[in-house]
Amino acid sequence: MQLYSRQILLDGWDIEAQEKLKLANVLIVGCGGIGCTTAELLARAGVGRITLIDADTIEISNLQRQIGFTQQDIGYYKSEVLAKRLKQINPYIEVEFFTEQLSSSNAVHLIAAQDLVLDGCDNFETRYLVNAQCKALNVALISASAIGFKGQLFMVAGDSACYECLFPKRQFSDESVSCTETGVLATTPNVIASLQAHHALLYLGLNQMPLLYTLLLWEGLTMRQRFLRFDHDSNCPICQATSSANAV
Numbered sequence: 550m551q552l553y554s555r556q557i558l559l560d561g562w563d564i565e566a567q568e569k570l571k572l573a574n575v576l577i578v579g580c581g582g583i584g585c586t587t588a589e590l591l592a593r594a595g596v597g598r599i600t601l602i603d604a605d606t607i608e609i610s611n612l613q614r615q616i617g618f619t620q621q622d623i624g625y626y627k628s629e630v631l632a633k634r635l636k637q638i639n640p641y642i643e644v645e646f647f648t649e650q651l652s653s654s655n656a657v658h659l660i661a662a663q664d665l666v667l668d669g670c671d672n673f674e675t676r677y678l679v680n681a682q683c684k685a686l687n688v689a690l691i692s693a694s695a696i697g698f699k700g701q702l703f704m705v706a707g708d709s710a711c712y713e714c715l716f717p718k719r720q721f722s723d724e725s726v727s728c729t730e731t732g733v734l735a736t737t738p739n740v741i742a743s744l745q746a747h748h749a750l751l752y753l754g755l756n757q758m759p760l761l762y763t764l765l766l767w768e769g770l771t772m773r774q775r776f777l778r779f780d781h782d783s784n785c786p787i788c789q790a791t792s793s794a795n796a797v
């Protein structure tokens with residue numbers, strides 16, 4: 550109660566909302582610039598069970614923005630180091646980690662148990678896979694990405710429009726769009742991760758989904774935030790598959 554007292558004090562956030570956080574299972578895909586911050590905020594807020602997955606080890610170039618890591622952690626697995634940090638921050642939650650990539654062989658097992666998946670990974674292939682599995686298993690997803698001075702965020706849940714509706718695979722498969730190629734300011738992924746974690750708390754505690762059918766775009770040079778409404782793409786194979794499965 551003391552640990553979460555400032556939250557429970559909030560108008561509109563009571564013990565019931567806090568209990569919902571405690572019971573929640575959340576998977577965080579990618580423990581980089583976005584995943585580090587999102588995971589830490591959810592651990593501090595009291596999300597009861599957090600699972601981390603990332604196959605990468607920590608490199609010196611990560612430390613500029615990935616706030617879960619220090620110089621001493623270089624060479625170790627990101628998910629393992631981050632899991633240890635979360636337990637130090639909040640020993641009252643459960644934390645699990647996987648030092649592998651999310652793939653078609655482990656995705657169903659990992660995602661089926663979740664109430665919410667938070668994607669902050671660094672490649673399109675994983676993003677499409679996460680979206681497809683969340684849709685198929687009817688698990689909510691909040692997808693966040695950041696590059697350069699820009700970030701974006703939206704939510705997928707139930708029969709809402711999905712990642713592939715917004716970014717059809719045939720148009721968005723350019724893997725050269727990455728931090729390795731393009732660069733990223735230290736703050737950009739942390740702004741977007743904070744918004745992602747915030748949305749996760751709204752959803753888990755209060756069942757609110759302001760970013761359903763809505764893409765939030767954050768433009769770091771002007772500090773403007775815009776909202777782009779989007780709908781189902783009638784050609785989206787993921788939504789077609791899930792709507793026909795529901796019809797059966």
Ligand SMILES: [Zn+2]
Pocket residue numbers: 710711712713714715781782785786787788789
């Ligand atoms: Zn879709």
